[in-house]
Amino acid sequence: KAEMSGNDSISQEGNGKVSRVIRMGTRKSQLARIQTDSVAGRLRELYPDVHLEIVAMSTIGDKILDTALSKIGEKSLFTKELENALERNEVDIVVHSLKDLPTSLPPGFTIGAILQRENPHDAVVLHPKNAGLTLDSLPEKSVIGTSSLRRAAQLKKRFPQLEFENIRGNLNTRLKKLDEKDDYAAIILAAAGLKRMGWESRISQILGPEDCMYAVGQGALAVEVRAQDKDILEMVSVLHHPDTVLQCISERAFLRQLEGGCSVPVAVHTEVKGSMLYLTGAVYSLDGADCLKDTMQTVVEIDNKVSESAQECVHVGVTANSVSSSALEAAEKLGMDLANALLNKGAKDILTTARKLNDAR
DSSP states (O other): OEEETTTEEEEEOTTSOEEEEEEEEEESSHHHHHHHHHHHHHHHHHOTTOEEEEEEEOOHHHHOOSSOHHHHOOTTTTTHHHHHHHHTTSOSEEEEEGGGSOSSOOTTEEEEEEOOOOOOSEEEEEOGGGTTOOTTTSOTTOEEEOOOHHHHHHHHHHOTTSEEEOOOSOHHHHHHHHHHSSSOSEEEEEHHHHHHTTOGGGOOEEEOTTTOOBOTTTTOEEEEEETTOHHHHHHHHTTOOHHHHHHHHHHHHHHHHHTOOTTSOEEEEEEEETTEEEEEEEEEOTTSSSEEEEEEEEEOOOOOOBOOSSSOOEETTEEOTTSBHHHHHHHHHHHHHHHHHHHHTTHHHHHHHHHHHHHHO
16 A cells, blocks of 8 residues: 555555545444444445445443443543544544534534434334333333433423433443343333334334424434545535535534533424424423423525635534535524524523533432
């Protein structure tokens, strides 16, 4: 392998053809590998001459398995090591679940693609002995496992007869804990992850927005790249799914304006209907008793007036030059406006209390 211009590795093939090698970083968990492989598959179809190498590594979030996520207090739990590798030019592209990516990325990084969203809702996975039941019909005082403050807050309010307890670990670990012990009657997981793992048959109930709204960016995959790598940025930009981009930009702008993160219960629901983007957002106290929720909408005309300027526009960490710039701006403004509406109604107090209570646990 000859090294070219710092970070472009080139491999010489037997027939004299030169092909570019692009290295993709991923977490070692099975789901992360599946997600990275799916993006690699798309890129191979689009760019058959490019040689993709997959580099797997462990992250802090993968190593600390016995603590609730909201307690670890590291914002970029699952992303830090991957970003370090990106910064050191050890990898060129990193695939993440968008919901793991903080709303402000470190300088020098950007999200170059957000792929079409899988089902963003949460799913109920029952202990085999409870087959056929729902959260409504489970016996009183049944214990539900979830490590998400957002899920727990909404479900405590909606299903006061149930108990909620922490459960950590990757998908495989959580399903094992559910099936092999008698600690939990059911656990709550993202439907998207279960589908990608091929475990759709375990989903006994999908929670609609009236039961549980989802996390910012849930169900969408994001491709993170070095912001100055224009060729790679351009290469991955064809993976952008415009509706998903607009939804996720509004959600991320909402969360950033609220200054929410893993340690506070914030939930969203978005829809694109025709040229309208609808965003519902909510903040909750830890027990779900206090809730502020509102819906706003904006026009997102896809006017094909793509950002031509050399000054690329980045919206909440996302570079999407292939999407109408006026639509991107409208989506970002929608998220900020909705957050400000909730802040004016007292969202700050709810979030501050939730944060303090969580820190004290």
